[in-house]
Amino acid sequence: MFNIPITESEYRQYPAFSYFLLSKFKKKGFAGLQSVFTEETESTPSLLLGSIVDTLLTEGESAYDLKFCVGDSSTEVSDTTQKVVSILYAQFGTSYSSIEEIPNDHLERVLNEAGYRMSWKLATRFEKIKIDGQPLYDFYIKTQNKIIVPADIDLKAREMVDSLKSHDVTKHIFNKSPFDTTKQLFQVKCSTEFNGVPYKCMFDNIEINDEKKTIQPRDLKTTSKSAWDFPINLVDYNYDLQAELYTMILHKELPEEYKDYTILPFQFIVIDTIEKKPVLWTWEHRCEENTTLYYINDILFYNPLYLGTLLNAYKTQYLNNSLDTPMNKNRCNNNIIQTLINYGSNQTKQL
Secondary structure (H helix, E strand, C coil), X not given: CCCCCCCHHHHHHCCCECHHHHHHHHHHCHHHHHHHCCCCCCCCHHHHHHHHXXXXXXXXXXXXXXXXXXXXXXXXXXXXXXXXXXXXXXXXXXXXXXXXXCCHHHHHHHHHHCCCCCCCCHHHXXXXXXXXXXXXXXXXXXXCCCEEECHHHHHHHHHHHHHHHHCCCCHHXXXXXXXXXXXXXXXXXXXXXXXXXXEXXXXXXXXXXXXXXXXXXXXXXXXXXXXXXXXXXXXXCCHXXXXXXXXXXXXXXXXXXXXXXXXXXXXXXXXXXXXXXXXXXXXXXXXXXXXXXXEECCEEEECHHHHHHXXXXXXXXXXXXXXXXXXXXXXXXXXXXXXXXXXXXXXXXXX
């Protein structure tokens, strides 16, 4: 399916393999198979910055206001205090309007979970978190479930958005012009199957040029490193899997009206927090469906469909049977076991 009309939240819940899942598998390798399918939530300033830039560019200010809220001085607390208050609000925000109201046994449990002031007397710990944490707790209640954004990150994100909209390299993508002959689609959600394995992807941007009959898929990346060092990030974060998977899905699910159009090599729009000037990096499509792995300058790369086949076999034949490791059933399907072992033996990057 091409350009599925669902929300981003619905897309996240859509039951199919994503680039993120395949990347987790590649990072964790054979020994980490069991944890690949576990839910992991990660929040870092870098990820938050990227999410803000992406939202402002592709969805607009109104979408930003629904998701985020810029913090004020009351949110400027230590990391440990913020962790405690975040847990307290998540667990008790709908039941208690202040930290003072939370029963002491619940409060003690959360303080211990967060490792808050463990060397202090319990009464002192209670008093300290109530004084330091209440303003942030109030702020969470006021802003409901919005993501709190530090003012400096919000400012940095907006500077990057302004650059992307004004820079010669990217301004035609993010600014509508009555004279433009191209169509710009954003947050394009797609799904398909290869060899019975379901996959999904979400393009940040697809540019359709009816005059030239070309289709340009793109993804936006923000980085704290120089945008000119993006090839390093590409290897470290397995962005090759994203470019290959997205391109193959696009080839398969492209609507009939575009079947005679040429799909151009995948582009990464990269902007850093240093110069805040975008750079376009192009990835040449390399994988056929039957490719397993290949090398570029002695660096090992995998076909995402190959990884997906392994993950699907593990999920359907081992994970659903609640077994500890795939080796526990090595009598049942030696071909899959051997394939997984072969994959594990290729984990070392050859740089």
